[in-house]
Amino acid sequence: MKLITEEIESVKIITEESDGKQSLYITGPFLQAEVTNRNNRCYPFQILEREVKRYNDNFIKKGRALGELGHPNGPTVNLDRVSHMITSLKPEGNNFIGKAKILDTPMGNIAKSLIESGVTLGVSTRGVGSLVEKNGIKYVADDFMLSTAADIVADPSAPDAFVQGIMEGKEWVWDGDILREMNASNTKKRIESLSRKKSLNERNKLKLLNDFLSNL
DSSP, X not given: OEEEEEEEOOOEEEXXXXXXXXXXXXXXXXXXXXXXXXXSEEOOHHHHHHHHHHHIIIIITTTOOEEEBSOOSSXXXXXXXXXXXXXXXXXXXXXXXXXEEEOSSHHHHHHHHHHHTTOOOEEEEEEEEOEEEETTEEEEOTTOEEEEEEEEESOTTOOHHHHXXXXXXXXXXXXXXXXXXXOHHHHHHHHHHHHHTTOXXXXXXXXXXXXXXXXX
């Protein structure tokens, strides 16, 4: 499955006060269905609706819906880079409106300083799944799983090629409840190279298999 990311620019910054303490939030559409986005991808509403419900039940309601500052290179959350916690994600038409609280962490404080300095930030969602192309549009398939509803990014207008090159260059597989990187492409290239050299004997096959499994 491919790592799939989408970026949204139209988020707002709000401040809320509770027990005399002010908290900073970002809010806006985190996910959009039934529209072809600038990455030439389209998310069927039923798939996003299912995944948002699962994300709400398993992460938001349990206080585990965390996001990072910047572009992570995988689908899992790195705790040392956490900057905010998603507190709500609700449907509104074909959009899913999210709200996230900026946390008092090192990355959260950086995000807060950027916001207070007037830097325009956006959000980027992460998920894993397959794409099915129809009439030139890449539709997200039914195996899509939302892994993070929103990361904070400072370059929501980055060129598509940059995003695809950085975020979609790896394959991922499920190992129980853990997503692991699958280094299949390198293994395939080595097999093809050995085949051309007529060196693909049983010993090399076993070594390739062990190398492949060690990278899962």
